[in-house]
Amino acid sequence: MFEMVQEAFATVFTLETLFLIIGGTALGLVFGSIPGLTATMAIAICLPLTFGMDPGNGMALLMGLYIGGVSGGLIPAILLNIPGTPSSVSTTFDGYPMAQNGDAGKAFGFAIVFSFLGGLFSILILMFLSPALADIALGFGPFEFFAVTIFALTMIASLSGDSIIRGILSGFVGLFLGFVGSAPIDSYPRFTFGFDQLDAGFAILPVLIGLFAISEVLKNAEQRGSGVSNTKKIQYKIKGLGFSLAEFIQQGWNGLRSFVIGVGIGILPGVGGGTANIIAYGTAKNRSKYPEKFGTGINDGVVASEGSNNAAIGGALIPLIALGIPGDTVTALLLGGLMLHGLNPGPLLFEQSGDVVYIIFASLIIANVIMCLFLFFGMRMFVKLLSIPQHILLPIIIVLCVVGGFGVNNRIFDAAALVFIGLLGYALIKFKFPIVPIIIGFILGPIAETNLSRGLMQSQGDFSPFFTQPIAAFFLLLTFVSVGIKIWQNFKKKIKTDDSTTASL
Amino acid sequence: MxxxxxxxxxxxxxxxxxxxxxxxxxxxxxxxxxxxxxxxxxxxxxxxxxxxxxxxxxxxxxxxxxxxxxxxxxxxxxxSKPFHKTKVFTVGATILLIVLYVTLITQIGFLITTVVYLVLQMYVLAEPIKRNLFLFVSIAIITSGSVYFVFREFFNLFLPSGILG
Structure with missing residues (x-):
């Protein structure tokens, strides 16, 4: 493994690749720091750029974007009380009060250093865990993959916001979009409605860009005139790292716990930094000796949020690289990116394209360092970007989306599909349906179906191996438990609200 | 509702x-x-x-x-909340512009359609006092031109040239 790592670093330390990582990280930070633009969008827009590159370079660029995109959100979170990305929501809870108290420099220091450490921690875990996991997964047959995928699909329930029913229906919409095109085994066309262009199904890129960029832009379009003004006077000062060694040591345990939470949440399919920061913040508050101080501007809050969201990066990449199952929306796009380059995500990736995997690892480490340097030395520039008005940015984003959609197969059909799916996503958002489950259904549905068919072919139509093979049975059991817990939790919540409404009457 | x-x-x-x-x-x-x-x-x-x-x-x-x-x-x-007329207009116009943009891009070509789309879209999204047509047109021309050039030269992606081709 160390040889592979060495080799990967040698590849990455060429001018071209380094330039791509630096550029990717900078652009990621720009996207992360401007509210309304996210890491997902940055990757969606840049994917077409990687077409002409070799897979290693393409991945290097995407890793820079990923690290930068997740990290950039801390800037507006601390200065403007607006999370730049969903990953920085709880950074606003204490980061903004700190800035109000004149401690913006310290908040930045903690946020940047713990983002860096959280990222590094998770990348190391990724490097050690994913080959081992891939090794185990190499022994998986269709029964096991089917069970793992079904388990992953149940994550829809935890991503459904306040209504599981709506979340599940969103998941079904995703499944339906995944059905369009040729059936997995016998390749007969399904739901193509006479469009030849749909024979291969919806390409992953238009679906992702449509859902996460077009519908986002439309959502932002609603806020014309009512949006938060970005012209607030922004002031900050940062000296050295912004905090003392003693303060750093004080945060040691909190930081480590947040890293572990970040990696753990990141590994779970379907949830990423957006959830990790909220859970880590909640845990830090619950475990704190002074929970009442949370929200008033204390270091612990910023450390928990920023440490965990960057730690989720490595976590989310573990199931992607080892199993070919994306952990969050960004990894779903990276999955698309790997497939565009003819790579086969999943346990075979290490065997077939080990070099690319280790380039991914090396690029992540370098991007993490570059992110840290950019934020410490380039803060002034990123702060300036916050004042670019949305009405200029959003139309440019749309143009880049359309170009991205066009670039998939060099035909306008995919750009049209992208717009169609964007409108669909917007309509669903308006009816309060969550959109992340659509992606999960779209990506995991075909994997589940293919493995179901393969398994049944192997067992000649007998369903029992899905329940009797130990690993498959374990994951299906886990599925039932996780669904059971969710239903029970909702039931409890309902009783509680019913009680409180009766009490208030 | x-x-x-x-x-x-x-x-x-x-x-x-x-x-x-x-x-x-x-x-x-x-x-x-x-x-x-x-x-x-x-x-x-x-x-x-x-x-x-x-x-x-x-x-x-x-x-x-x-x-x-x-x-x-x-x-x-x-x-019941008051009906947001501007909101409906902004979103409706944005959707219409995007659909027209994608429909016309192959016939008219990327360069021209993009410039027109960008200017109109910025105009729709901007608050009335922030509408600066000169700025919008300049940004639109620079964006359209540079995207076309960069994708063509560096990424071998030939965007539709339409009537200019």
């Missing part, structure tokens, strides 16, 4: 969708291969069934919400 009847509308849509989806699966070609134990229609039919069940649950929930809201409204008539 969406607050009150959203779930009802959505559930009815999904119920109809599930039925159409199921009917569509009946026309799928069947494989003659003996090894296949489930056909290409099996999972879609399951999904159609699932959509139907959950849409039905949503319908029940929607009816409850609407009833509860009716009660609240009887007590307090002022709950």
């Amino acid at each position: 969406i607050e009150k009847y959203g779930d009802l509308y959505a559930s009815v849509f999904f119920l109809i969708f599930a039925i159409f989806m199921y009917i569509a699966t009946l026309n799928f070609q069947q494989s003659d291969l003996v090894v296949l134990t489930i056909g290409s229609e099996f999972v879609p039919q399951l999904a159609a069934g699932g959509i139907f069940i959950f849409a039905f649950l949503l319908l029940i929930k929607g009816i409850k919400t609407a009833k509860a809201m009716n009660k609240d409204e009887a007590a307090d008539v002022q709950t």
Whole structure:
């Protein structure tokens, strides 16, 4: 493994690749720091750029974007009380009060250093865990993959916001979009409605860009005139790292716990930094000796949020690289990116394209360092970007989306599909349906179906191996438990609200 | 309206969708291969069934919400929000512009369509006092030109040249 790592670093330390990582990280930070633009969008827009590159370079660029995109959100979170990305929501809870108290420099220091450490921690875990996991997964047959995928699909329930029913229906919409095109085994066309262009199904890129960029832009379009003004006077000062060694040591345990939470949440399919920061913040508050101080501007809050969201990066990449199952929306796009380059995500990736995997690892480490340097030395520039008005940015984003959609197969059909799916996503958002489950259904549905068919072919139509093979049975059991817990939790919540409404009457 | 009847509308849509989806699966070609134990229609039919069940649950929930809201409204008539005319206009115009942009891009070409789209879209999204046509046109021309050039020269992606080609 160390040889592979060495080799990967040698590849990455060429001018071209380094330039791509630096550029990717900078652009990621720009996207992360401007509210309304996210890491997902940055990757969606840049994917077409990687077409002409070799897979290693393409991945290097995407890793820079990923690290930068997740990290950039801390800037507006601390200065403007607006999370730049969903990953920085709880950074606003204490980061903004700190800035109000004149401690913006310290908040930045903690946020940047713990983002860096959280990222590094998770990348190391990724490097050690994913080959081992891939090794185990190499022994998986269709029964096991089917069970793992079904388990992953149940994550829809935890991503459904306040209504599981709506979340599940969103998941079904995703499944339906995944059905369009040729059936997995016998390749007969399904739901193509006479469009030849749909024979291969919806390409992953238009679906992702449509859902996460077009519908986002439309959502932002609603806020014309009512949006938060970005012209607030922004002031900050940062000296050295912004905090003392003693303060750093004080945060040691909190930081480590947040890293572990970040990696753990990141590994779970379907949830990423957006959830990790909220859970880590909640845990830090619950475990704190002074929970009442949370929200008033204390270091612990910023450390928990920023440490965990960057730690989720490595976590989310573990199931992607080892199993070919994306952990969050960004990894779903990276999955698309790997497939565009003819790579086969999943346990075979290490065997077939080990070099690319280790380039991914090396690029992540370098991007993490570059992110840290950019934020410490380039803060002034990123702060300036916050004042670019949305009405200029959003139309440019749309143009880049359309170009991205066009670039998939060099035909306008995919750009049209992208717009169609964007409108669909917007309509669903308006009816309060969550959109992340659509992606999960779209990506995991075909994997589940293919493995179901393969398994049944192997067992000649007998369903029992899905329940009797130990690993498959374990994951299906886990599925039932996780669904059971969710239903029970909702039931409890309902009783509680019913009680409180009766009490208030 | 969406607050009150959203779930009802959505559930009815999904119920109809599930039925159409199921009917569509009946026309799928069947494989003659003996090894296949489930056909290409099996999972879609399951999904159609699932959509139907959950849409039905949503319908029940929607009816409850609407009833509860009716009660609240009887007590307090002022709950309904004012209709946001600008919001509807901005979103509607944005959707129309995007659709037109994608439709016309192959005929007219990337460069011209993009410039026109960008200017109109910026105009629609900007607050009236921030509308600066000169700035918008300059940004549009620079963006359109540089995107076209960069993708063509560096990434070998030939965007539609339309009437200019």
